Amino acid sequence: GQDRDGICRSWGQHHYETFDGIYFYFPGTCSYILAQDCHSDVPQYTVWVHNSRVCEGSVYSCPRALSLFFPNEEEIHISGYQVHQGGR
Numbered sequence: 001g002q003d004r005d006g007i008c009r010s011w012g013q014h015h016y017e018t019f020d021g022i023y024f025y026f027p028g029t030c031s032y033i034l035a036q037d038c039h040s041d042v043p044q045y046t047v048w049v050h051n052s053r054v055c056e057g058s059v060y061s062c063p064r065a066l067s068l069f070f071p072n073e074e075e076i077h078i079s080g081y082q083v084h085q086g087g088r
Contacts, residue, residue: 008035010049013062029053034066045070
């Protein structure tokens with residue numbers, strides 16, 4: 001695929017599309033790096049996506065979460081409509 005203006009995405013419980021338009025299917029209850037700076041020794045940002053551990057068999061309506069990491073900052077955790085920084 002071709003670069004698409006820096007867009008990658010994830011939807012459902014297991015579906016991922018990379019910046020170059022390639023699709024992947026990652027089942028399970030793991031966490032994955034969705035995006036990360038690769039131009040420096042210390043990443044300037046990292047975005048993790050967390051598959052739900054309580055999916056109950058549905059691949060369409062599972063809750064998911066994101067974690068954002070920036071140098072010298074606490075984790076920003078987004079789950080549903082709630083945003084927490086550093087466990088607060």
